[in-house]
Amino acid sequence: MEFCPKCKSLMYPKEGEMSCKKCGYVKISETDKTELVSKTSRDNSDVTVLEEDTDIGLPTTNARCPECGHNLAYWWLRQLRSADESETRFFKCTKCQKTWREYD
The missing domain is CATH 2.20.25.10 (N-terminal domain of TfIIb)
Known part of the structure; x- marks a missing residue:
């Protein structure tokens, strides 16, 4: 996670750069690592409560x-x-x- 040095907002990866949606500041990515960004949205009514046997050990x-x-x-x-x-x-x-x- 990276924040904009000008306005302190969250910066988002875009085509090898980090871009601020608030003020438009753009920073070229200094590393060659691949950023993972989820492109899918989740319905607000979907809530994963517990999966399989994860209730073991709960109070x-x-x-x-x-x-x-x-x-x-x-x-x-x-x-x-x-x-x-x-x-x-x-x-x-x-x-x-x-x-x-x-x-x-």
């Missing part, structure tokens, strides 16, 4: 599962919205594996 709490009524669930926090808003709490039932979220 548990007393939380009633809306699916099966079991009272024990894994829990974790994930920042989904802007940084000035609270994190979202996720729960995963230890019995039926149903996942749900809770907002503040």
Whole structure:
């Protein structure tokens, strides 16, 4: 990650150069390394919660599962919205594996 020396905004790679979208400053890349930039966008409704057996080792709490009524669930926090808003709490039932979220 590189910042513009003039306006301190984030610079983006473009055709072997680093370019500032705010003030237009352009810097020729000094290294031969290839920059990796994702060209795909992600739908805001897509949230990867947990994949496969990553729930192993998560803390548990007393939380009633809306699916099966079991009272024990894994829990974790994930920042989904802007940084000035609270994190979202996720729960995963230890019995039926149903996942749900809770907002503040």
